[in-house]
Amino acid sequence: MTTTTAAPPPPVTARHTAAGRAPVRSVHRRWTEHGLVFVAPFLLLYAMFLLWPLVSGVGMSLTSENITGTGGEFVGLANYAEAVRDPDVWSSLWNTVWFTVLSTVPLVLVGLGLALLSHQLRVVQWLWRLSWFAPFLLPSGVVCLLFAQMIFPSGFGLADQTLAAAGLEPGIGWLSEERYAMLSIVATTVWWTVGFNFLLYLAALQAIPVHLHEAAELDGAGAWHRLLHITLPMLRRTTALVVVLQVLASLKIFDQVYIMTGGGPDESTRPILQYVYQQGFTGYRIGYASAVSYLFFALILIVSLVRPALSRRRAEEAAK
Amino acid sequence: MSGSATVKTPSVRPAATGAGGRRARWTGGRAALLVLALILAAAWLVPLAWAVATSLKPEAETTSTPLAWIGSRVTFDAYAKVWESGDLTRWMLNSVFTSLMTTVLTVLTCAMAAYGFTRTDFRGRRTLYGLVLAGIMVPPQVLIAPLFTEMVQLGLVDTYWGVILPQVAVPAMVFILVKFFEGVPRELEEAAFVDGAGRWRVFWTIVMPLSRPVLAAVAIFTFISTWNNFLWPFLVTTDPAGMTLPVGLVNVQSSFGVRYAQIMAALVIAGLPLLIVFMLFQRQIVRGIAHTGLAGQ
Numbered sequence: 306m307t308t309t310t311a312a313p314p315p316p317v318t319a320r321h322t323a324a325g326r327a328p329v330r331s332v333h334r335r336w337t338e339h340g341l342v343f344v345a346p347f348l349l350l351y352a353m354f355l356l357w358p359l360v361s362g363v364g365m366s367l368t369s370e371n372i373t374g375t376g377g378e379f380v381g382l383a384n385y386a387e388a389v390r391d392p393d394v395w396s397s398l399w400n401t402v403w404f405t406v407l408s409t410v411p412l413v414l415v416g417l418g419l420a421l422l423s424h425q426l427r428v429v430q431w432l433w434r435l436s437w438f439a440p441f442l443l444p445s446g447v448v449c450l451l452f453a454q455m456i457f458p459s460g461f462g463l464a465d466q467t468l469a470a471a472g473l474e475p476g477i478g479w480l481s482e483e484r485y486a487m488l489s490i491v492a493t494t495v496w497w498t499v500g501f502n503f504l505l506y507l508a509a510l511q512a513i514p515v516h517l518h519e520a521a522e523l524d525g526a527g528a529w530h531r532l533l534h535i536t537l538p539m540l541r542r543t544t545a546l547v548v549v550l551q552v553l554a555s556l557k558i559f560d561q562v563y564i565m566t567g568g569g570p571d572e573s574t575r576p577i578l579q580y581v582y583q584q585g586f587t588g589y590r591i592g593y594a595s596a597v598s599y600l601f602f603a604l605i606l607i608v609s610l611v612r613p614a615l616s617r618r619r620a621e622e623a624a625k
Numbered sequence: 626m627s628g629s630a631t632v633k634t635p636s637v638r639p640a641a642t643g644a645g646g647r648r649a650r651w652t653g654g655r656a657a658l659l660v661l662a663l664i665l666a667a668a669w670l671v672p673l674a675w676a677v678a679t680s681l682k683p684e685a686e687t688t689s690t691p692l693a694w695i696g697s698r699v700t701f702d703a704y705a706k707v708w709e710s711g712d713l714t715r716w717m718l719n720s721v722f723t724s725l726m727t728t729v730l731t732v733l734t735c736a737m738a739a740y741g742f743t744r745t746d747f748r749g750r751r752t753l754y755g756l757v758l759a760g761i762m763v764p765p766q767v768l769i770a771p772l773f774t775e776m777v778q779l780g781l782v783d784t785y786w787g788v789i790l791p792q793v794a795v796p797a798m799v800f801i802l803v804k805f806f807e808g809v810p811r812e813l814e815e816a817a818f819v820d821g822a823g824r825w826r827v828f829w830t831i832v833m834p835l836s837r838p839v840l841a842a843v844a845i846f847t848f849i850s851t852w853n854n855f856l857w858p859f860l861v862t863t864d865p866a867g868m869t870l871p872v873g874l875v876n877v878q879s880s881f882g883v884r885y886a887q888i889m890a891a892l893v894i895a896g897l898p899l900l901i902v903f904m905l906f907q908r909q910i911v912r913g914i915a916h917t918g919l920a921g922q
Contacts, residue, residue: 338824340745344753347738350794354772355760362771370774422662426655434907436666440673442899444853446871447892450878451676454888461688463675470692496672504914528654557766560855564875578766578856585770586860594770602767609762 366595377592384596394597396572397580398604400487404562404576405555407491412551413544415495416502421536423503424510438500445497449564452493453480457565480566483573490561490574498554502547509543510536552608577601673896680704680889687885703886704894713891715866716873717898720852723788723869727851730793732844736836739802740828744814754803760796766856773860787861788869792851798843805839806832838912845906845913852899870895 366384370377388394423433440448456463457479465475479489513536521531559578562568568575577597585594674694679687680703682696707713741747742754765772772791773782781787809832817827833840858869868876874895878888903910 340741340747340750340824343737343741343745343824343828344747344750347734347757347794347799348753350734350790351757351760351796354775354791354794355763355765355768355796356756358768358771358775359763361775362768365771365774419665422658422665426659426662428659431907432666433662434911435904436669438911439900439903440669442849442853442903443896444871444874444899445855446874447896450874450888451672451892454878454885455675455679456672461690463672463692466690466692469690496669501914504911508911553764557764559766578769581770582860586773591770591774598767598770602764605764605767606762 362595362598365592366599368592369590370592371589380592384593385600387593388596388600391597393572393580394577394600397575397577398601400574401556401558401576401578401601404487404491404558404574405552407487408494408555408558409548409551411491411495412499412502412555413547416499416547417506417540417544419499419503420506420510421532424507434500434504437503440497441500443497445560446564448493448497449561452489452496453565457489478570481570483570486566486570486574490565493565494555494558494561502551505547506540506543509540513539549608553605556605556608676889676892676896680886680893682886684884684886687889688883703884703890706884707887707890707894712865712873712877713870713894716868716870717895719785719867719873720870723785723858724848724852726785727789727792728844728848730789731795731798731847732840734793735795735798735843736802736833736840737828738799739806740832742799743803743806744811744832745824757796757799761800765791769856769860776861781861783862783864783867785867788858788867791857791861792854795847798847801843802836802839805836809835841909842913845910849899849910 365377367379367381368377369380369384419433419437423430423437426433459465459476459478459481462479464479465477468477469475477485479485517535517539518531521535526534557578558576559582562574562576563579563582566574568579578601581594581597581601584597585591588594678694681699681701683698683700684703686693686696738757742750742757776782776787776791779787781790813831813835814827817831822830853871854869855871855875859872859875862868862872865873865876874891
């Protein structure tokens, strides 16, 4: 990418100001001269499919509407009151948070480790990218069916067979026993998505000026010392970014659980989005589902408050 | 993304052994790291290899123990059966069409909006841009209930547009493009204006070509995320004929019964297109993720 810095203050010419207010050169100004024309297509879609649902959802959450959006009565805050008292809301919210905690730690650390390895080696980069990043490009349906049907089944699944080959006791209910199900989903998620963090870290590592390491090495700093005192501190902003992105992504878990365990066993893995889906789409209580959605949204907004640092960094990256 | 595919063989050229981490001298530690990396790479490739291996076994041997990577014979029966059933082709085409349309529309509308916000002026511009930025905070997943109701009312359930349109207006993409456009020198446009070109023309003939790298990044990222999107297409399509690949696969896994070779053959077919795209465009995709990954989709 070209490294264009901010443009210098442009010469102020009449041409330069808004096309709408420029001196009229021709009497018939074309419609494409108005700035709003450029913004309009996006704004139309944005209003229809983001702003409007956001607003209408609030209205809906105050009613007893069914799935078609008809026949609802205004019930005030009753849905919210019910949601706060609903043990299923709390348990699925807890499952979501627990999954986020369990998945974020390995996803960040393994991503960092793989990036350090591949950056240090500087050979066969294509192989590292193919093995660690390529799974990220597979649809969740493919990944989850693969793990649910061929890796985790008891007995003939690859996980059990590997245990058996190693002389250990097979027959573990990877997805059917409560103590393993969430961990199996976490393992699948790490395998599937760690490549994304790997790439973000790799890009950051490659941006660290080589002369920092050279100078430290001349001063007699060993590899370990340089890792602790140069590389890791230089990665601090990337880590902040990766953690926030990862937490936000993990909170939205749905696919893996829905496909692999359906929320079971005994609803021990059911995340909040699946509860919203069950209430709204199979239970036909779209008003109640909306109310639960907004409680979930509140949780995400709280996490997003950590984002100012992130958007600064983003601006820098995007401007490169 | 420099430094990719650089040193292929242990290099002992004196010029390459300046101070710093650039040299590729094979010390014991480095060899140990390489072995570790190879083991990890193998660990990551095993599930994929297992899927391929299973798909090539005769159906009767897919669940046999003990562990066998290759069956008594290698057969493509499962692929033939999956292909004959026809659904997979249909879903593949649906996925290609909806993903391409979403990508084209996203790049077009977001680039136009970003240009409008950075280079033109009109009443309410700042307010509208603020509104768009605020949208970055809204995860589409929390809107499924009201969005679906809206789709019912618009009659878009089980249509391509029902899958495509809600995925198009991504505020984070506008933000990325605004930041890029702000860095494009205005002088380039000035000359064209003096020559009598209008905004539309300048946008198409100067700004868009100049922004090719960032547009490619946005396009690649949009394509990957729409191709892999599960939740929204899953909600908005009920008719199998209109399903995208990931949704269709999950929908029929029960109808495959216990035919594991066929399930794995279907997964291999479904996973292959993006893996091929990845191998062809590694560099661009990696760069794209490094840039738009920051959109945090």
